[in-house]
Amino acid sequence: MLKLDWKPDKHADLPVYLQIIQYIKEKIASGEWPVHTRLPTQRAMAEAWGVNRSTVVTALDELKAEGLIESVVGSGTVVSNNTWSVLASAAPPDWMSYVQTGDHPSNMQTIQDINKYESDPSMIRLGTGELSPDLLPLRETEEILGSLRGRLTHLGYSEPKGWLPLRKAVSGYLRTRGIEASPASILIVSGALQALQLISQGILRQGSGILLERPSYLYSLSVFQASRMRLLGIPMDDEGIRPESLARQKQLRDAALLYTIPSFHNPTGTLMPEDRRRQVMAICERERLPILEDDVYGELWLDEPGPLPLKALDQNGLVLYTGSLSKTLSPGLRIGWIVGPEPVIERLADVKMQTDYGASALSQLAAAEWLRGNRYEQHLKRVRASLKERRNLTCSALSRWFSGIAEWQEPRGGFYIWLRLEQARSMRTLFLRALSEGILLNPGYVYDQTDSQHMRLSYAYASEEDLEHALYRLSQLLRK
Structure with missing residues (x-):
């Protein structure tokens, strides 16, 4: 849907309806509203611009007379031409056909x-x-950035796995979560969502089955569906994913991995207790089913600490573990991590370098400072x-x-x-x-x-x- 981020100046000498005509013409001429773009309804435009609907109708009638827009049955009012194509012999590019045929699926409305x-x-x-703006540590982050004066030695591209001092800081932090992970087994990513994208593109085949809790945050994303994965929901109870249902599902259908949010699940808020975690781990070990553990909420306990992550129970390299600073510190830093076997991390790092050539150097510097000492705690x-x-x-x-x-x-x-x-x-x-x-x-x-x-x-x-x-x-x- 088009964003109407403009308002006419009702004190200007130019009549409001002519201002609307001029605004729409500029949008069409610049290519921001290409041919076949559907305009908002007359009511929506009138509300957005704070004018009477009749004013909008007058402006649209003028634009129709000039051949720039037209009414299409079942589609409302659409852009039919642009200002240069009215005089040109060749038809303008049909950008809307590109939009409609793009391979990546659209979000639901x-x-x-x-x-x-x-x-x-x-x-x-x-x-x-996400955290309220009132809970984001603006002053402390300013202090951290200010403390880098005279110490700023790195603003270029990082090595594929991420800046080594940050990976060392993440390694030390993970130890407080019961996870032993060397810097070589850690990949810095731009949040947990990128971790999911890299995993879907880097180590899974198209058509693979992904087991997950139902409901799940993953159903609101197209990250796995874009890679033609099949999402296979497992029922939950008050303690999280139900082990007996998980065991039956694995026997019925081939699956590539289990995606789970065991700590303060999104969207249900469920906390999986330790005995349930051990049951899930035992089933996955028996079935040789890899686990993708999303632990972005794990440190946000309110009454008492929750159980250790699944990764802390992992003795066989079964669990890929993702964490992030987006939910606890700042979504704007865009810093997260994946922990896993070194060959997997090497592969995902290679895919990431093909995608964005590494996370922000400045964000990595700030994140490393946050994780050193007890400032983050x-x-x-x-x-x-x-x-x-x-x-x-x-x-x-x-x-x-x-x-x-x-x-x-x-x-x-x-x-x-x-x-x-x-x-x-x-x-x-x-x-x-x-x-x-x-x-x-x-x-x-x-x-x-x-x-x-x-x-x-x-x-x-x-x-x-x-x-x-x-x-x-x-x-x-x-x-x-």
């Missing part, structure tokens, strides 16, 4: 809507999976304390306003509450109604397309005041 409205400061982001303590307050406030608000219409479990860490509605309903309709109220939701069907009773609530991003307000308004929408 709700995900596109979420991505669009997350940048709107007027929206209360009730499902966003002190930051985590502050984040945990704040998230615990936010979780308690959210659960209290749910108890006041959602009694009788929904049920939930109090999470022991992470960002999320998996809210289950007592009655199934059209979650897309609820999503759109909440959007009209200035509330951005993450409905459950983006994590499981058959889900019509869940939504992922996050207490990590919105302010406490906005959390209270949005939850109250959402309860009123549900009761209607």
Whole structure:
């Protein structure tokens, strides 16, 4: 959908409808709105620009008369020409055909809507999976960057696996998580999502089966589907993935690996206990099924530390382990890591060099400084304390306003509450109604397309005041 990031100047001498014509012409002439692009509805344009719908209609009629746009049955109003092609004998390039035939699958419409409205400061982001701006350590990061004055010796490309001092710092940090990993077995990536992309492209065959929890964050991504992988969901209970279902699934279908988020699962918030982890490890060892462990939330426990990662139990090189600073420190740093057998890390590093030629040198310098000493641990303590307050406030608000219409479990860490509605309903309709109220939701069907009773609530991003307000308004929408 086109972004209408402009408004007419109602105090200018040029009439508003002529300003709209000029704006649309510039978009078409510059190629930003190519031929066959569908324009927003008249109502959407009128609301975005703060004008009467009749003003928009007048402007569009002029553009139609000039042959730049046309109404197409079933498609609305589309760009039919550009200013230079009106006078040219050759037809303009059909960029929309390129868009429609590109090989990478598109996000589902709700995900596109979420991505669009997350940048709107007027929206209360009730499902966003990142820390509030208030929890990001701006001052400390400024101090770290300032401390590099006179010590900045590296701003070029890093070696394929990432800057060695950072890999050494990650190795030391992982030791506190019970994981022994040499720098040679660590690859620095631009967050956990890139780790998934590299794994899908570097070590898996097209058509491979990926076992994973259902619901799962992975269902909201096209990273594996773009490589023609098959996602094979395994049922969950209150302790995570069900071992007996996992064992049966492996026997029924060939699978390449198990993808799991055992600590404060996204989207359900579930924490897999130690005995369940050992069961899962035993099944995968018996079946020789590799595990891809996503541990980006593992350090965000709120009441007491959770069990050690699966990787800490790994004695046979079975587990590929991914971590990141995006959920705990800063998504803007774009720093994460993959831990695994050295041949796998070498292969993934080679693929990464073909993709982006290495992570940001400046971000790697800053991340290394954060992980040295106890600075990072002190930051985590502050984040945990704040998230615990936010979780308690959210659960209290749910108890006041959602009694009788929904049920939930109090999470022991992470960002999320998996809210289950007592009655199934059209979650897309609820999503759109909440959007009209200035509330951005993450409905459950983006994590499981058959889900019509869940939504992922996050207490990590919105302010406490906005959390209270949005939850109250959402309860009123549900009761209607």
